[in-house]
Amino acid sequence: MFKNLSKIVFLSTLMSGTLLTISSNSWMGAWMGLEINLLSFIPLMNDTNNLMSSEASLKYFLIQAIASSILLFAIMILLVKNNKMEMMLKNNYASWVMFSTLLLKSGAAPFHFWFPGVMEGLSWINNFTLMTWQKIAPMMLISYLMLSDLLITSALMSILVGSMGGLNQTSLRKIMAFSSISHLGWMLSAMISSENLWMLYFLMYSFLSMVLVFLFNSFNLFHLNQLFNVFFESKLAKFSLFINLLSMGGLPPFLGFIPKWMVMQSLIMSNHLLTTFLMTNTTLITLYFYIRICYSAFMLNYYENNWSTYYTINLSIMYMLMTWFSLLGFPIISLIFYLL
Numbered sequence: 001m002f003k004n005l006s007k008i009v010f011l012s013t014l015m016s017g018t019l020l021t022i023s024s025n026s027w028m029g030a031w032m033g034l035e036i037n038l039l040s041f042i043p044l045m046n047d048t049n050n051l052m053s054s055e056a057s058l059k060y061f062l063i064q065a066i067a068s069s070i071l072l073f074a075i076m077i078l079l080v081k082n083n084k085m086e087m088m089l090k091n092n093y094a095s096w097v098m099f100s101t102l103l104l105k106s107g108a109a110p111f112h113f114w115f116p117g118v119m120e121g122l123s124w125i126n127n128f129t130l131m132t133w134q135k136i137a138p139m140m141l142i143s144y145l146m147l148s149d150l151l152i153t154s155a156l157m158s159i160l161v162g163s164m165g166g167l168n169q170t171s172l173r174k175i176m177a178f179s180s181i182s183h184l185g186w187m188l189s190a191m192i193s194s195e196n197l198w199m200l201y202f203l204m205y206s207f208l209s210m211v212l213v214f215l216f217n218s219f220n221l222f223h224l225n226q227l228f229n230v231f232f233e234s235k236l237a238k239f240s241l242f243i244n245l246l247s248m249g250g251l252p253p254f255l256g257f258i259p260k261w262m263v264m265q266s267l268i269m270s271n272h273l274l275t276t277f278l279m280t281n282t283t284l285i286t287l288y289f290y291i292r293i294c295y296s297a298f299m300l301n302y303y304e305n306n307w308s309t310y311y312t313i314n315l316s317i318m319y320m321l322m323t324w325f326s327l328l329g330f331p332i333i334s335l336i337f338y339l340l
Contacts, residue, residue, distance in 0.1 A: 006043065007044060010040045011040070013036060013039075013040040014037055014040035014044065014129075016036065017033045017035070017036030017037030017040055017137070018033065018136050018137045019033070020032065020033030021033030021034055021037065021137040021140065022136070022140050027075045027078065030137075030141055031068065031071055031072055031075060033137060034071070034105070034137055035068060037134070037137060038064045038068065041060075041129070041130075041134065042060070042061055045057040045122060047126075049123075050121070050122070050123055052120065052122075053121055053123070053126075055121055056117070056118045056121025056122050059117060059118050059121075060114070060118050063114045063118075064105060067101045067104040067105045068101075070097065070100075071097075071101040071102070073097075074094045074097040074098045075098075077093075077097075078094045081094070095145050096147070096150070098141075098145060099147050099150055102138045102141050103138075103142070105137075105138040106134075106135050106139060106184060107135075107181060107184065108157075108158045108181065108185065108188060109154060109158040109160070109161040109162075109181060109185070110154070110157055110161075112158065112181050115177050115180070116165070116174045116177040116178060118130065119174065119176065119177035119180075120171060120173050120174055120177075123217075124173075124213045124217035125213070127173060127176065127177075127213065128209060128210060131177075131180045131209050132202075132205075132206040132209060132210075135202070136202075139187065139202070142188070142191065143191050143195055143198070148192050151188050151191055151192055152192065152272070154185070154188055155185040155188040155189040155275075156278055156282075158181050158182065158184050158185030158188065159282045159283060159286075160282050161182075162178045162179060162180070162181035162182025162183070162184075162185065163178075163182055163282050163285035163286045164285065165178040165181070166179060166182075167288075170223055170224045170225070171222065171223055171224075172221055172222055172224065175289070176212070176213075179248060179286065182283065182286050183201075183205050186201060186260060186263055186279070187201050189263060189267060189272075189275065189279060190259075192266075192272070193263075193266035193267065193269075193270055194266065197262060197263065197266055200259060204255065204256065204258065204259045205256075205259070207322075207326075208248045208326065209248075210322075211244050211322045211323065211326060212241075212244050212248065214322075215237075215240065215241055215244070219237075227293065240320065242293070242294040243323055243327050244323060245293065245294060246287075246294060247326045247327075248290065249286055249287040249290035250283060251287055251290075251291075253331065254326060254329070255325065255326045255327075255333075256326070264276050264279075264280065267279075
């Protein structure tokens with residue numbers, strides 16, 4: 001009871017820290033919100049059933065503490081030079097340092113080195129928090145800086161690292177980590193055009209991540225070889241998982257293609273043709289290793305019990321509804337856009 005109560009308390013302070021950062025009108029207030037968020041997430045990361053959680057929480061704390069100290073140093077330089085701490089900054093050295101520390105906090109390239117290692121040591125629920133909620137505050141602060149050249153550079157590097165890093169992985173948590181880095185690159189590129197666009201991308205990415213994490217957590221899946229053994233005695237479960245994997249990769253006509261399509265369209269209208277070409281071709285590598293997993297499971301022969309229906313029964317109605325929304329989301333939303 002006390003353990004659950006403490007988790008509720010830390011979860012509430014985690015959310016309040018993020019909300020404080022978003023609603024702050026000064027960099028010092030934003031820094032305070034980031035610190036509250038950090039110190040609330042560390043206790044949530046510890047898990048007695050997972051021996052690697054302590055190592056992951058220590059890694060996370062050290063990286064975030066270094067980033068916070070550098071961010072505070074840049075805020076002090078800004079205060080000394082300009083005698084003000086406005087949220088909107090001009091293109092100067094202090095803003096470059098702030099931008100780099102916020103990339104480090106969010107796990108974007110070229111400061112992504114800590115992200116897959118931390119993800120590997122956490123439970124699926126904490127991984128979902130790290131992939132989604134923990135990115136909100138740094139991304140909002142990055143959108144205030146408006147350094148378009150650095151945004152494009154970091155976005156291209158993130159997509160490249162996320163695509164190449166996931167090719168030789170057998171751990172599902174590391175595959176999701178590199179996928180998150182790749183999607184973060186798309187969100188950074190969406191900031192160039194519109195703030196609402198990256199928020200919409202973030203919401204769709206969070207929905208798809210939630211569906212996959214829910215399935216992985218329900219069946220305790222952590223490695224690729226588990227996908228071809230007991231779990232796939234249910235063809236329905238296999239079908240549900242791979243629809244969401246392909247949707248996460250951005251394959252049309254699934255839901256995950258919509259935000260990528262909107263980002264590509266906005267970049268082309270902003271005359272970033274070379275950037276769009278490089279992003280699209282690099283993302284095809286990410287789609288490749290998703291399709292490789294699906295192709296192996298659907299096409300190759302492996303042991304399968306035709307009489308087992310255990311996992312089919314245990315798939316919840318809510319998960320199946322979310323899966324079908326991922327499958328039919330593209331036609332539905334296209335119809336909505338057409339009617340509007």
